Amino acid sequence: MTPANTNLIVSTHAALREMYFSDGRPWVVAFSGGKDSTTVLQLVYDMILELGPRATKPIHIVVSDTRVEAPNVEEFLGKVLSAIKVHSSANGLPVQVHHVRPAPDQTFWVNLIGKGYPSPTRTFRWCTTKMKIRPARKVIEDVISDAGAVILLLGTRSAESSGRAQRMEARQQNERGLNPHHEIPNALVMAPIGHWSNDDVWDYLFHHNPPPWGMRHDFMLDLYRQANGGECPVVLDLNTPSCGGSRFGCWTCTVVKQDKSMQGFLDSGELWMKPLAEFRNNLKTWRERDDLRERMRRNGEAGAGPFHLAARQMILGELLATERQVERALITDEEIRLIQYHWHRDGDATDSAIRLAERFGRQPAPLEEGTAMPNTDKDLLLDLAQEYEIPEQWVEDLLYLVDKKYPFMDQIDQSSLLKDVKNVIETASQQGEMAAP
Numbered sequence: 001m002t003p004a005n006t007n008l009i010v011s012t013h014a015a016l017r018e019m020y021f022s023d024g025r026p027w028v029v030a031f032s033g034g035k036d037s038t039t040v041l042q043l044v045y046d047m048i049l050e051l052g053p054r055a056t057k058p059i060h061i062v063v064s065d066t067r068v069e070a071p072n073v074e075e076f077l078g079k080v081l082s083a084i085k086v087h088s089s090a091n092g093l094p095v096q097v098h099h100v101r102p103a104p105d106q107t108f109w110v111n112l113i114g115k116g117y118p119s120p121t122r123t124f125r126w127c128t129t130k131m132k133i134r135p136a137r138k139v140i141e142d143v144i145s146d147a148g149a150v151i152l153l154l155g156t157r158s159a160e161s162s163g164r165a166q167r168m169e170a171r172q173q174n175e176r177g178l179n180p181h182h183e184i185p186n187a188l189v190m191a192p193i194g195h196w197s198n199d200d201v202w203d204y205l206f207h208h209n210p211p212p213w214g215m216r217h218d219f220m221l222d223l224y225r226q227a228n229g230g231e232c233p234v235v236l237d238l239n240t241p242s243c244g245g246s247r248f249g250c251w252t253c254t255v256v257k258q259d260k261s262m263q264g265f266l267d268s269g270e271l272w273m274k275p276l277a278e279f280r281n282n283l284k285t286w287r288e289r290d291d292l293r294e295r296m297r298r299n300g301e302a303g304a305g306p307f308h309l310a311a312r313q314m315i316l317g318e319l320l321a322t323e324r325q326v327e328r329a330l331i332t333d334e335e336i337r338l339i340q341y342h343w344h345r346d347g348d349a350t351d352s353a354i355r356l357a358e359r360f361g362r363q364p365a366p367l368e369e370g371t372a373m374p375n376t377d378k379d380l381l382l383d384l385a386q387e388y389e390i391p392e393q394w395v396e397d398l399l400y401l402v403d404k405k406y407p408f409m410d411q412i413d414q415s416s417l418l419k420d421v422k423n424v425i426e427t428a429s430q431q432g433e434m435a436a437p
Helices: 003-022 035-054 070-090 108-114 124-147 160-169 198-207 218-226 260-267 269-286 311-324 333-345 352-359 377-387 392-405 416-436
Strands: 027-030 059-064 095-100 150-153 187-190
Touching: 003 035, 003 198, 027 035, 027 124, 035 059, 035 198, 035 218, 059 070, 059 160, 070 095, 070 218, 095 124, 108 124, 108 311, 108 333, 124 150, 160 352, 260 269, 269 311, 311 333, 333 352
Parallel strands: 027 059, 027 150, 059 095, 150 187
Antiparallel strands: none
16 A cells, blocks of 8 residues: 555544544435445444444444345345444444335336336436435434434545536535535535545555455445446435446436446346346337327326326336346335336226236235325325426425424414525526526
8 A cells, every 4th residue: 555545544534533523413424335435434434443432423324225226236235234234233333224215106116117207317317316315315314303413424526527526616614624415404514535536545445355344345346347437326416417327326227328337247247137238228218209108298288298008018017027037026016016006096907017917927916905105295295296397396495494494383484484485486496497408
């Protein structure tokens, strides 16, 4: 290890220790399994091991599982998290792992096959909100609710790109080098390796392998050798760029033209994944076919709407056939049952999703009559916002005003509430104008 890199690690550890003891805010480490988030997690983990009994402040590790991760990556992350849980428990460390997933009715397949959403595009990234932002932010907001505030530790680095460097420089930082998260109240952001270079990260991972929890980095390092592409960060807001084509992303991603991640797996000999690549390419093709789409949008306007029922039946059949080819589960029985629920609402009276699954050897029992859907009021409002093309941020911000800022209706300062609502609408309107082509 070079002396320069050794000095960098020592100074980063010192900065982390100083920040750890500076206040009582719990830490939330965003972990995706990629090189940068792994480096941050390992630095933090090493620090609390060195502190021993003095390490009393909680460390929350948040990992997003979209339920459509590449199967081999999902398996790898599961093993890493299991190793961390076992090691931290055995050593009495104040570490809690949150392996978050979208709510059952918010998964990729329930939305695409059940509700008929077209596969995501750069301008309609419905998957990001439902599968990444909501699950991760719920954990963070729960921690904030208990502790009052948190510090988020992210693996962002200025060396990743010129755009990332400009965004990091533009953020206002306090005297401790923290900046407020622009969408999560009472959350401050720290980027422990923000000034590290790519070479610094690689050098650290190669020379600190295995990490303290014992699960070697070899699989992750091999992923980066297979093809170009960065890692997919834990996404907490829509300002985070799409991670399509990254080393750690969804195998169903249709946001990008070419899936570099999948191609990297195939080029390295993971030929069992070829049916996944073909299905993903078909998703892009099906999205553009007018004959598979309703002629009216959800908001009642003329234009390409959701997939019609026959198209959704075709897509489910193709998915189950792909599942049989790769010999790995790609959709759960619960998702199939929820798909059938939505098909019932759209006129399918013959349990065709259940019967189709049975032809492929699956046995998903139909939902019982009167079964309540798992949506919260917030989820229902957000779904309606997407269906009628209302910016979801309106719902998020207005619910925050009701639930957090003005929880006691009889004590509301009406003028302040109206002013805040006006600000929410004006901000959302400006964001909509900026996002318009």
